[in-house]
Amino acid sequence: MSTAAAPAQALVSAPALRLTGDFHHAGRPLFSGLDLPISASGWTCLLGPSGVGKSTVLRLFAGLDTGGTFDGEISASDGTPVATRIAFMAQSDLLAPWLDVVGNVTLGARLRGEAPDLARARALIERVGLAGHVDKRPASLSGGMRQRVALARVLMEDRPIVLLDEPFAALDARTRAEMQELAFEVLEGRTVLLVTHDPAEAVRLGHHLFILAEDGLTRVEAPASPPIREVDASETMEMQARLFHALRGRPA
Amino acid sequence: MSTAAAPAQALVSAPALRLTGDFHHAGRPLFSGLDLPISASGWTCLLGPSGVGKSTVLRLFAGLDTGGTFDGEISASDGTPVATRIAFMAQSDLLAPWLDVVGNVTLGARLRGEAPDLARARALIERVGLAGHVDKRPASLSGGMRQRVALARVLMEDRPIVLLDEPFAALDARTRAEMQELAFEVLEGRTVLLVTHDPAEAVRLGHHLFILAEDGLTRVEAPASPPIREVDASETMEMQARLFHALRGRPA
């Protein structure tokens, strides 16, 4: 089961990324002088207060319209463009209401005119716990189920760079932990940028941690042990508390 | 500021509620023999795995269409109907895309043909941290900002019963804590049913805690101290860990 969920193709090498520059909405600066390095083949976690521009950063990497003006550079270590090699999971689930679960999970293949790998899709759907719901349309799914469909869909995409915008926010603690493990396993070797609000999640998954705040970007050292980390290891717990306070403690 | 955000009217008495019965989707049972008591004037937190039926329970209390069949009873301690006395915040933000932030927050008043209390709306918008965004439309807001607008809107509704479906899920840790405090303050004396995935949140806010699982409802004792509780009080931390394990530890 877990092998079937692994990508069918050999892995393309995952580059490091970097975003530098300023961004403003009609003159109102969102961030300036930002320099965000994403290291190759690992999980970089981006945290920060609501509305600070995390999703905007993700959309910039994905080459999507942000409604504002970006003045800077987005580059990959191998010198080739970024936006064509990404898989993107947005903050809202963005399921096609007319497709059932299988249809949504295999949408990428159909959009590229490839034959969808149905076996892999079914395996992933089983892994995200929706085996009994394959032919339901999004309207008949709960919020967390919808998010898991979107997760399965992004995991189906076999891309070297993966951008995840709060992919586990609608899930209960247990399902969330399982999904984190699944994503970590499937995305091994990829360059992953994860936006999250959950310090525990960041500490559990991140090779590198950044906090984006109104006053700029701060790097936070990740624990020494490699992810994926045990939730209740003392090192993790301590780190989590530190991170939590780093996030909460900023002056109001 | 915090006084302005308080309801203008005298408080109507908040009843206790109870939901008993079975529910199925076209013959597929979701829960059966459920008996969920919600005590008067306090926060009851409902946790449980994704897709188990938490949102369905909330919609049943709200008298909304669930796409399935409910066979049972919903009653209030004072014997009057429930659905006409509730304020409801759904899992998705449900903002009207054509209204700006103020317009969305004051929608309820306009729908009832009342004059919107603009001062209170502005105070609430300021409390949810969107003072600088009053005239933005939802499309120009971040995910967390949209959720805060929806929160301000439900807090504007001066109702004895309040149903909240993961109202803080899209917020970063710090904003989340602030919003919890705001909601707790504004909803004082109300009967609140909160669906959440975050054990810390449940422990922080709940007078009563329930876990809904595939095999039925379990009551979990809340800490002895009254909410709202300190996040890092030892009692809270311990309870949180217990709850977390109760949630994770179910057989796969």
Place this chain on the structure above:
Amino acid sequence: ADKMTLLLDWYVNPDHGPIIIAKEKGFFADEGLDVEVVAPADPSAPPKLVAAGKADLAVSYQPQIHLQVAEGLPLKRVGTLIASPLNCLMVKDDGPVKTIADLKGRKVGYSVAGVEEAQMRAVLSRHGLTMDDIEMVNVNWSLAPSVMSGQVDAVIGAYRNVELHQMAIEGVKGRCFFIEEEGMPSYDELIYVANPELMDKAKIVRFLAATERATQYIVNHPEESFEIYAGTAPELNDELNKRSWADTIRRFALRPAALDHGRYARFEEFLKENGLIETIRPVSDLAIDVSVQ
């Protein structure tokens, strides 16, 4: 002055000469009448509106009054505007149809007015043909264009004083078979109809007197009368109207009030033979001479 409403059969054209001239020269005013002239696009509407009491008079066609009375419309012919058929079977002069007999196996266009099949049957029978020998095609809005472009070989329902000139101006020479020479009973092309229960005979008598004067004026002063006619609206002042005017003058009824009983009896007979009406009505049900009764 007494107000009066007259519905034309169609847009203003030289066929309406006496009405326009009577109005412009003040002959109506001399009779103490203030006549409002309204032009519709659908010729079948005006008789209905007069029957419904919405106007005093309408310009219509003799073949129509027979059918309308048969269907129970409260209408009678009270005057004549054009006292001979204008309708003709029109072909291209250089086309294949030299005689009626050449129509065998060919297409004949028409614009539905109700009696054209009967007309064709009458014309064909003179030359040993039946309706099965030709194909009738409803070309509704475009009689002249359809024959000019060769889509049909002939059209019935074209007006000899209009369509022939129209084709000539477009550079296509046309030719008319005059249906009254080919076996059709003759009839009044344009008549005035009124609702016999509602009409004010005295007013109609005055109206007809004014148009009679106008007709005389036109006959006596063809050029001046055209100037007056063309001066009423800029869109009327053109080559076609000029040619058509000259060709129409001799067709106006010189005695608009006079009624030829025989014509109406013969036409009623003709329609009965062709199955278009079921019973023969006395002429007095169809037409009256308002000046005597």
Place this chain on the structure above:
Amino acid sequence: MSASSRLTPMQRLRDALVAVVVALSLWQAIVWLSGVPPFILPGPWRVAVTLADNIGLIADHALVTIAEVLIGLVFGALLGAATALHLMVSPAARRIALPIMVFSQAVPVFALAPLLTLWLGYGMASKIAMALLIIYFPVVSTFYDGLRRTDPGLLDLARTMGATPTRTLLHIRLPAGLPAFGSGLRLAAVYAPIGAVIGEWVGASNGLGYLMLLANGRAKTDLMFASLFVLAAFAVALYALVSWATRRMTSWSRESLDTL
């Protein structure tokens, strides 16, 4: 656009009967109250009698018109859908062809009639073309509007998935625009019969439009209204059919009738 989709067939039948009765009563009431003479608007009873007396004649002509309408509707819908899709992929088509299309739509068909008959003759082709022409623009316009209003989030997603514009159109915009296509198709169902009838007026020797003209020419108002009635009844049936089909086609689109 039709009654709620949550009704049973029996309820629908009952509603349809009520609608018929109400319509006939309205019609009769207008005839009585306004005192309009029967040769301008005959009452329902007279028309019913005429319909019964001429049922064979009317049925023969109706079959011709129905065939024209159905063929015109199918081709018009296909052509309209293809045009809307093309407008979506081609900015040039959008900027240049769209104004031309609007321009051509504002030309009343009677002006095109000689042209159409010149090219297509007096057979069925010109009537089908007329039915097609009359429904083409509503289908294009509503479907194109629907295509344009696709959730931008889904389009972003398609883009990150490496979709070509054509595949985005087929897999995202097309299904997202189907409810709007349904709107256009329902309009088309109402107007296609008028198109065919106009086609018949332009030149024909059979069909309900021809029969109406003939009846009008012979002052047989009863017969004209009987043909008209059959035409309108056919339009309602066609509308119900198209409504049902489009509803099925877009069952995922959550229409909220009973929850107001």
Place this chain on the structure above:
Amino acid sequence: MSASSRLTPMQRLRDALVAVVVALSLWQAIVWLSGVPPFILPGPWRVAVTLADNIGLIADHALVTIAEVLIGLVFGALLGAATALHLMVSPAARRIALPIMVFSQAVPVFALAPLLTLWLGYGMASKIAMALLIIYFPVVSTFYDGLRRTDPGLLDLARTMGATPTRTLLHIRLPAGLPAFGSGLRLAAVYAPIGAVIGEWVGASNGLGYLMLLANGRAKTDLMFASLFVLAAFAVALYALVSWATRRMTSWSRESLDTL
């Protein structure tokens, strides 16, 4: 439905000019290639000359038609919107009135012409009524479809907020349905001129429709096409205006043209 809303006025003007040139070339090409005689379809040059020669005459008639169209459009849009809203609140209206409306729409206007003139006379009223009648149904149909497709989540919300059906209609469904109303209005802008022209055919002594029929009857095809050209140009201008206005009215609705 119009070119992208992200174009500058200069670009729009350029596009419009290109569209005009393309349209005229197409027209000329048809005339040359098909060898259609000028009495059926005159070329653009001939029409332009005729237009210039008769500019005063055509302008006089055009003003009448424009007035009729604008009045008809305003009233048709208002009446159509009111009907769609009413259909939404009243299940009875939906089940009974809707089929009757479809039925009445399928009756070609020419059949109603004597009735209309009987009631409204030969003045401007009957032309306005005709323009109104022709746009009424497209507006009702598209707007009603839009009202029906409102996000059920928002309706649920309104319900929990204690809204009456009427207020839900005004504050939720109405704004949510505005983009669809815009679709209907754009269709209406194209068809209202045809309505007025048909009204003029029924009986008038001025207006572009009158001029066209007159020219047609006199085989002055050049003049007819010149009038037709002015009519169609007016329709395009009206469409552009309505398009701009409806776009502004629904600026919140995210239309995704350039992101395909």
